[in-house]
Amino acid sequence: MxxxxxxxxxRRILGTELLWAFGVGVLVAAVLGMIVFTALTIDINPPSxxxxxxxxxxxxxxxxAEQNLGTTVGADGRVTVRAIATQFMFVPHCIxxxxxxxxxxxxxxxxxxxxxLITGTNVNxxxxxxxxxxxxxxxxxxxxxxxxxxEYCGLGHSDMWATVQVMPDSDFKPDRDGRVSCAxx
Amino acid sequence: xRNAERLCxxxxxxAFAAFLAAAFLxxxxxxxxSPLGADIGTPGQYFASVTAHGVSMAYVLTTLFIMGFxxxxxxxxxxxxxxxxxxxxxxxxxxVIGVVMALVPIVLxxxxxxxxxxxxxxxxxxFYLGLVLVVAGSWIWCVLMLVAMRGWKRENPGQPVxxxxxxxxxxxxxxxxxxxxxxxxxxxxxxxxxxxxxxxVDAGLARTLFSWTLHAIVYFWLIPAYIxxxxxxxxxxxxxxxxxxxxxxxxILFLLYSLPVGMHHLLMDPEHGNGWKFIQVLLTAFVxxxxxxxxxxxxxxxxxxxxxxxxxGVFGWIAALPWERPAVLATGLAFVMLGFGxxxxxxxxxxxxxxxxxxxxxxTAHFHLIFGGSAVIMYFAIAYEIWPRLxxxxxxxxxxxxxxxxxxxxxxxxxxLPWHWLGLQGxxxxxxxxxxxxxxxxxxxxxxxxxxxxxxxxxxxxLLFVRNLTVLHNSPLPAVQRPLxxxxxxxxxxxxxxxxxxGLWNALVLALMLLAYGYPIAQFIITPSPTAMVHRxx
Numbered sequence: 001m002x003x004x005x006x007x008x009x010x011r012r013i014l015g016t017e018l019l020w021a022f023g024v025g026v027l028v029a030a031v032l033g034m035i036v037f038t039a040l041t042i043d044i045n046p047p048s049x050x051x052x053x054x055x056x057x058x059x060x061x062x063x064x065a066e067q068n069l070g071t072t073v074g075a076d077g078r079v080t081v082r083a084i085a086t087q088f089m090f091v092p093h094c095i096x097x098x099x100x101x102x103x104x105x106x107x108x109x110x111x112x113x114x115x116x117l118i119t120g121t122n123v124n125x126x127x128x129x130x131x132x133x134x135x136x137x138x139x140x141x142x143x144x145x146x147x148x149x150x151e152y153c154g155l156g157h158s159d160m161w162a163t164v165q166v167m168p169d170s171d172f173k174p175d176r177d178g179r180v181s182c183a184x185x
Numbered sequence: 186x187r188n189a190e191r192l193c194x195x196x197x198x199x200a201f202a203a204f205l206a207a208a209f210l211x212x213x214x215x216x217x218x219s220p221l222g223a224d225i226g227t228p229g230q231y232f233a234s235v236t237a238h239g240v241s242m243a244y245v246l247t248t249l250f251i252m253g254f255x256x257x258x259x260x261x262x263x264x265x266x267x268x269x270x271x272x273x274x275x276x277x278x279x280x281v282i283g284v285v286m287a288l289v290p291i292v293l294x295x296x297x298x299x300x301x302x303x304x305x306x307x308x309x310x311x312f313y314l315g316l317v318l319v320v321a322g323s324w325i326w327c328v329l330m331l332v333a334m335r336g337w338k339r340e341n342p343g344q345p346v347x348x349x350x351x352x353x354x355x356x357x358x359x360x361x362x363x364x365x366x367x368x369x370x371x372x373x374x375x376x377x378x379x380x381x382x383x384x385x386v387d388a389g390l391a392r393t394l395f396s397w398t399l400h401a402i403v404y405f406w407l408i409p410a411y412i413x414x415x416x417x418x419x420x421x422x423x424x425x426x427x428x429x430x431x432x433x434x435x436x437i438l439f440l441l442y443s444l445p446v447g448m449h450h451l452l453m454d455p456e457h458g459n460g461w462k463f464i465q466v467l468l469t470a471f472v473x474x475x476x477x478x479x480x481x482x483x484x485x486x487x488x489x490x491x492x493x494x495x496x497x498g499v500f501g502w503i504a505a506l507p508w509e510r511p512a513v514l515a516t517g518l519a520f521v522m523l524g525f526g527x528x529x530x531x532x533x534x535x536x537x538x539x540x541x542x543x544x545x546x547x548x549t550a551h552f553h554l555i556f557g558g559s560a561v562i563m564y565f566a567i568a569y570e571i572w573p574r575l576x577x578x579x580x581x582x583x584x585x586x587x588x589x590x591x592x593x594x595x596x597x598x599x600x601x602l603p604w605h606w607l608g609l610q611g612x613x614x615x616x617x618x619x620x621x622x623x624x625x626x627x628x629x630x631x632x633x634x635x636x637x638x639x640x641x642x643x644x645x646x647x648l649l650f651v652r653n654l655t656v657l658h659n660s661p662l663p664a665v666q667r668p669l670x671x672x673x674x675x676x677x678x679x680x681x682x683x684x685x686x687x688g689l690w691n692a693l694v695l696a697l698m699l700l701a702y703g704y705p706i707a708q709f710i711i712t713p714s715p716t717a718m719v720h721r722x723x
Contacts, residue, residue, distance in 0.1 A: 010675045013428050017482065024477045028470045035466065035536045044537030046452040048459045054715035056385075087720075112305050112720055113388055115453070115544055119611035119625055124453055124540040129305065129388045129717035131455040146625055150544035150613035152299050154306060154722065155228045158616035 047125045047135045055110045055129040059084075064108055070181060071096050073174040081105045085114035085127045085149060088156030094163045094182035095147070097139055098172035104136045115151030118164050126151060139166040189260045189267050190575045195277060196253025197568065200246045201651060203284070204561075207241035208647035210234045215600075215640045220621050220630040231617035232297040239300030240291065240316075242557070245284050247406045248319060250564055251360075252276070252326045254409050255353045257571055259333040262349040262416075262670060265340070268332050276325035283318030286311050295723035299615070301399070302370070304391045307379040309723040313371050320364050327357040338686075345677040346685055348432045349416040349670055355436035356408040358687055362444055362694055363405055366397025378719040385716035389456035390709040396447035397702060400469075404443035406556055410563035411435065414483045414516065417570055420671030421512035424490025429673035431482045433684045438475035440690055442468060445701030452539045456714065461705050462536065468701060469534045476527060480520065487516075489674070511586045515566035518594040519559040525598075526554035529605060544615075547608025550601040558597040562590060565650055570669065572657055579662035585653055592646035600639030603632040 038044040058064045064084060070092050071081050079098060084091040085107055097103045107116065107127045114127040120141075125133040139145075149160035165182045174180050214234055216222040226234075260267050267273065289311065290296040296308035334346060334354045346354075374391050377383045415432040419425055426432065448465040451457055491502025508514050529551040532538055542548060569586050573579050580586060604612075607629055612619075619626050619633075683689050 020481045055717045122540045126454045130714040133455040152615040
């Protein structure tokens, strides 16, 4: 490295850096390409419905009033779960869902920020006051899953969780109003 | 650098005192969450402890260390006295008073909102006002760094600003931009709510403003490590910096791309649409570039050192490196942790895949590895490197220094690898205790105990670190004079103005922030969200 003029030498170093930077660019492009590909082909997107609701009045009437909470099967056979996250519980505390059917889950909160995941699934969302959080998924295995609050919501946060009961489709029988509750055990 | 030494040491000791206390709290938290510590402690104690741990590690250790290191660089790299030293001391005392103001309500259980706040939950106003005081002190530091660089440039027209100072000023500017988000959240939303001036708060806006700060702040913490990689480590290894230009470019890329990316912390949030989330994921992917460029440049610099020391062959130079020197050892260990942590980070930012890991132990593992691992081990290395210059005394033995670094590395790996795995199993964050009677949770017990063992090793390392520095203060050996900053293979003689200042880059940051955060913040003004009632926890 001593005999070359400094400028040539500097240019060679820069050349190796640019070559490496090109590799970095390819890597970044590949990662982004996979994200775009899975988003467009198999709809892997985060939950982002941007739907507003007033946390101060949502319990009085409308979609999240007490009588509408829980699992409902619509006339078209679509399964929708509505639940409230509140200090320090989910209402209802047990959610019945069928195996191998598309389920839409809708959550909101009357008080502070919460969040939830369902163990062993890709269900994961924040529940922010002022908004309805919506996710959908297909549960593949029957049995009980945990649905804990995963965002700090106050001193009782650790005791806030619900159960998701995944039933075989044959046991998933809506009543006359199209509602399904957890099996008693 | 008379007196500047006292200034630096004062900052460092406050930082490391907070660090040691927080290390104890961290281990206690892991213990009560493990099967071994069930029924110990109340949720009130636990969340007060988590708040204190987060505030001490993320706000006190980092801010005070970075300020102290900045003053050190401004004096030694620029080789001129620090301008505005009384201001620096005023900023120091503001920060100290702020820390006390924030810690007292935490200890009293009146600020158990964690260091990330979560309005509509609100804590005692003293907690927020204390943190504001710490940040205001750090803003004075930012101004002093800019004044120091400007003064040097005036005295050395056309000369390239020394790389260590260039990185420090990049970090000061980054910090000014970064803190704007949280400052707006605190001043306009949280503090009025805490004081009782308003009864409701827009939680979505608060989360968005905090996300502005939440990612860039981590780069503020990391940049001192990168300054060490570029300007201290190559020389400490006996080599030269491969490319000074790449160092400048790296610091500029950090300034540009660590800010307009914070919304990847909100990927699972309902208040933003997919388009805006995707734009910020796109920008997040770019922030991998400066780190990958750094890995290349520093590895090349170390290769130069290894070959100068007689290393042969493709990998022979690695064995020839002086691993007995703490700065070299710390760099090797930091790179390993950066590798694991960086890989985990790619999954965090991966838009849809984030649903698997959001708010699970995976994330806790990720930032403990990246910040607590890579960055903090370099804080140790920096402290070991500059302490002899601050005290005029030399380490009697490097063995305990190396032992401390190894313990930190082993503890961090043993703690965080199980956390990654538990996160994938769905273990969620921020709980005071787990119900190990539940069959799903029972299976996690053994790994939780392994991670606790890692935590104990980390605590041992933290204690040894403080002991090593205390011992040095009483060492009989006078400091050996040797240059601190590395020479580049081609020392820069002239650099383009764009690589010697930040005017252009500040304008670009503004443009990127308008693109990434303009509408996402404006939407809360265009269509105000229904607000939530304030919940006062004090």
